[in-house]
Amino acid sequence: MTNHQQPTTSPRLNEALDLLYAVGPSESSTTRAQVKLREALAVAQARDVFYDLLPSSPIGAVLVAMNVRGVIAVGFGITERAFVAAVQRKTGAVVTRSPQKAAAALRQLREYLTGKRVAFDLPVDLSLQTNFQQQVLFAAREIPRGEIATYTDIARRIGRPKAARAVGQVLRQNPVPIVIPCHRVLAADGSLRGYLGGGTKTKAWLLKLEGARAG
Amino acid sequence: MKARPEFEVLVDAHSAEIFAYVWRMLRETADAEDCLQETFLRAYRAYPRLNGQANYRAWLYKIATNTARTHLKRRARSTERLTDLDPELLHTDSPLTDELDRKQTLAAIAHAVETLPHQQRAALIMRNYQELSYPAIAVALDCTEAAARANVYQALKKLRAKMTEDG
Numbered sequence: 001m002t003n004h005q006q007p008t009t010s011p012r013l014n015e016a017l018d019l020l021y022a023v024g025p026s027e028s029s030t031t032r033a034q035v036k037l038r039e040a041l042a043v044a045q046a047r048d049v050f051y052d053l054l055p056s057s058p059i060g061a062v063l064v065a066m067n068v069r070g071v072i073a074v075g076f077g078i079t080e081r082a083f084v085a086a087v088q089r090k091t092g093a094v095v096t097r098s099p100q101k102a103a104a105a106l107r108q109l110r111e112y113l114t115g116k117r118v119a120f121d122l123p124v125d126l127s128l129q130t131n132f133q134q135q136v137l138f139a140a141r142e143i144p145r146g147e148i149a150t151y152t153d154i155a156r157r158i159g160r161p162k163a164a165r166a167v168g169q170v171l172r173q174n175p176v177p178i179v180i181p182c183h184r185v186l187a188a189d190g191s192l193r194g195y196l197g198g199g200t201k202t203k204a205w206l207l208k209l210e211g212a213r214a215g
Numbered sequence: 216m217k218a219r220p221e222f223e224v225l226v227d228a229h230s231a232e233i234f235a236y237v238w239r240m241l242r243e244t245a246d247a248e249d250c251l252q253e254t255f256l257r258a259y260r261a262y263p264r265l266n267g268q269a270n271y272r273a274w275l276y277k278i279a280t281n282t283a284r285t286h287l288k289r290r291a292r293s294t295e296r297l298t299d300l301d302p303e304l305l306h307t308d309s310p311l312t313d314e315l316d317r318k319q320t321l322a323a324i325a326h327a328v329e330t331l332p333h334q335q336r337a338a339l340i341m342r343n344y345q346e347l348s349y350p351a352i353a354v355a356l357d358c359t360e361a362a363a364r365a366n367v368y369q370a371l372k373k374l375r376a377k378m379t380e381d382g
Contacts, residue, residue, distance in 0.1 A: 010371075010375050012378065013324075013371065013374055013375050013378055015320070016320050016321075016323065016324035016374075016378060017324060017339075017343065017374070019317065019320055019321050019324065020321060020324050020325055020328065021239050021340060021343070021344045022344070024235040024238060024239065024344075025234060025235055025238040025244065025247070029238075029244055030231050030234050030235070032248070033230075033234045033244075033247065033248045033251050034230050034231065034234070036248055036251075036252065037226070037230055037248075037251055037252050037255055038226070040252040040255075040256060041226065041255060041256065041259060044256055044259060044260075045259075094260065096263045098263070
């Protein structure tokens with residue numbers, strides 16, 4: 001194909017085009033448009049979820065998902081595909097793998113599971129949980145490493161002493177296990193009871209890692 | 216491999232010029248603001264899948280060009296042409312002949328530009344007012360570099376014919 005030259009200069013046309021296009025938007029309207037753009041992007045970014053995974057750890061592959069507010073899901077004993085699908089279903093957000101954005105959470109999980117970290121320093125986002133679920137989960141987060149509590153203890157702590165069974169339900173569906181240590185909560189008789197995907201074996205392993213007496 | 220910049224870096228680097236581009240394409244501030252937001256929201260969604268070696272600037276122009284096209288189509292459906300010549304301007308003995316001349320020329324060129332195919336109008340603005348190279352325009356229009364040049368050439372040719380016939 002030939003290279004086209006610009007049609008012979010037409011001063012009148014160039015002048016007319018300059019009248020239309022030479023002056024762009026004013027600085028103030030550009031600034032206003034940029035402010036609105038940043039607001040729109042912030043709304044989109046607040047919804048978006050990023051995840052990454054630790055292919056192997058003492059409890060198998062571990063996955064972590066987060067948004068701008070904090071960790072929203074931790075998974076193990078589950079495939080990457082199933083984890084992503086579950087997070088997508090729960091949040092209705094775009095879920096993208098991003099080793100960059102999930103780096104801090106993943107590093108802390110790795111350190112914790114290999115005994116190099118005693119506590120998590122990570123924000124969690126429980127905004128998809130009900131009020132009751134949030135109360136239970138935040139109460140469970142207060143249990144110190146190496147100690148255990150019963151479902152009834154948690155129920156009492158949140159001022160719902162008769163809700164031990166409901167507390168158990170919430171903790172079984174803890175969206176951020178390990179980071180919120182629901183494994184430190186046992187039945188009144190000290191038995192491990194069910195524990196998420198990994199089962200009681202993982203629960204016992206985590207308690208042993210932390211040096212808890214029970215198990 | 217070079218690390219991909221954070222998306223915010225692209226926003227800082229290119230949002231002003233992309234706004235100027237869609238503002239020139241749409242010639243209406245509120246529409247241009249919407250178009251800017253849509254462009255960057257689309258870009259934000261697509262960014263994780265974008266090849267790390269891509270020309271980010273040209274890629275943003277590509278999304279902006281497509282978004283502006285959608286806006287222009289929507290506008291064409293919902294309103295009469297905005298730039299119809301105002302008969303008042305043509306039949307008045309205003310002493311401000313320079314100003315009148317300017318207004319008439321502006322109305323005529325705005326009208327002429329609206330008759331251009333979208334690709335040609337976009338190519339002309341990118342080349343002459345946004346300072347994009349032909350390789351970048353080719354990326355933005357998803358065409359060859361020769362076709363990008365041809366689009367600018369055809370745009371100028373048509374406009375010149377139009378302005379001669381009207382003037």
